[in-house]
Amino acid sequence: MLRVAIPNKGTLAEPAAAMLREAGYRQRTDSKDLVCRDEGNDVEFFYLRPRDIATYVGSGDLDLGITGRDLLVDSGAPAEEVIDLSFGRATFRFAARPDRIGSLDSLGGHRIATAYPGVVERHLAGQDVKAEIIRLDGAVENAVRLGLADVIADVVETGATLRQAGLVVFGEPLLHSSAVLVRRTGAPGCAQADQLLRRLQGVLVARRYVMLAYDVRADLLEQATGLTPGIESPTISPLHREGWVAVQAMVRRDDVHRMMDELYDLGARAILVTNIHACRL
Ligand SMILES: Nc1ncnc2c1ncn2[C@@H]1O[C@H](COP(=O)(O)OP(=O)(O)OP(=O)(O)O)[C@@H](O)[C@H]1O
Numbered sequence: 001m002l003r004v005a006i007p008n009k010g011t012l013a014e015p016a017a018a019m020l021r022e023a024g025y026r027q028r029t030d031s032k033d034l035v036c037r038d039e040g041n042d043v044e045f046f047y048l049r050p051r052d053i054a055t056y057v058g059s060g061d062l063d064l065g066i067t068g069r070d071l072l073v074d075s076g077a078p079a080e081e082v083i084d085l086s087f088g089r090a091t092f093r094f095a096a097r098p099d100r101i102g103s104l105d106s107l108g109g110h111r112i113a114t115a116y117p118g119v120v121e122r123h124l125a126g127q128d129v130k131a132e133i134i135r136l137d138g139a140v141e142n143a144v145r146l147g148l149a150d151v152i153a154d155v156v157e158t159g160a161t162l163r164q165a166g167l168v169v170f171g172e173p174l175l176h177s178s179a180v181l182v183r184r185t186g187a188p189g190c191a192q193a194d195q196l197l198r199r200l201q202g203v204l205v206a207r208r209y210v211m212l213a214y215d216v217r218a219d220l221l222e223q224a225t226g227l228t229p230g231i232e233s234p235t236i237s238p239l240h241r242e243g244w245v246a247v248q249a250m251v252r253r254d255d256v257h258r259m260m261d262e263l264y265d266l267g268a269r270a271i272l273v274t275n276i277h278a279c280r281l
């Protein structure tokens with residue numbers, strides 16, 4: 001059986017389980033369960049702290065895992081990203097009081113509180129900056145207020161937590177994070193792992209694209225399909241009405257309204273959008 005690590009709690013847990021369900025895998029029904037066997041797909045899911053997942057995968061005890069890119073980097077484990085799963089997006093940034101530290105150059109010699117010491121160490125080493133790293137478990141924004149540190153390095157999503165603590169970000173983000181599928185570095189594939197990867201890629205495409213269908217005069221077909229080239233090529237079907245054709249093409253969800261306006265202006269009619277529930281490209 002393929003053995004896959006899934007976050008048991010925190011920001012990534014629910015969206016990871018939702019994505020696997022969407023990909024046709026069985027997931028636990030009780031949030032206290034630590035293991036869930038999906039006999040039909042020959043996969044066993046292990047629910048672990050997201051921070052530990054790269055360690056289990058890097059050691060080879062588990063085959064694949066879903067964790068955050070920042071947690072993967074922080075672990076230093078010999079595991080690598082297979083695909084970006086496009087949820088759990090956040091940046092990882094330095095922040096301080098507005099009047100204190102304004103740039104990376106002035107970080108040297110300061111005390112930096114963080115729950116991600118591996119990410120910060122790697123970043124500072126790359127910039128040749130020497131600073132003291134204070135490892136905390138969470139709520140690191142309080143470390144500045146309480147005088148334990150001058151700077152924090154933490155996950156920033158909306159920025160609301162920083163604002164509340166009277167801190168502002170400075171410098172470029174240390175990294176852009178999101179949930180990722182990981183495997184042991186250089187690990188060979190297997191049939192069940194390839195299937196899981198293809199199914200997750202299918203979910204990503206189904207979420208990102210919609211199916212657009214419309215009718216257009218045959219003499220405008222080249223212009224219309226120039227707007228909607230699809231992924232491979234659009235499907236063209238004859239219509240009973242002389243001189244008209246029906247077109248079907250996948251288009252990016254983000255673009256669909258602009259495209260519908262342009263197609264309408266061109267003379268296309270009966271423009272319909274439908275969701276894609278699943279796909280294999
Ligand atoms: N708003 C957010 N807060 C924290 N982590 C986030 C956020 N958005 C995305 N993430 C990502 O979630 C992962 C951290 O998850 P983790 O479960 O360790 O912490 P958490 O969601 O803050 O939960 P807890 O603090 O209760 O342990 C990281 O990869 C991080 O980049």
Ligand SMILES: O=P(O)(O)OC[C@H]1O[C@H](OP(=O)(O)OP(=O)(O)O)[C@H](O)[C@@H]1O
Nearest residue numbers: 138139140155156157158159160161162
């Ligand atoms: O930019 P925001 O939208 O405010 O989100 C980022 C904040 O959320 C997380 O904290 P969490 O509530 O998980 O507490 P923790 O620090 O104890 O993990 C993270 O550590 C930041 O503090």
Ligand SMILES: [Mg+2]
Nearest residue numbers: 010011138139
């Ligand atoms: Mg947290």
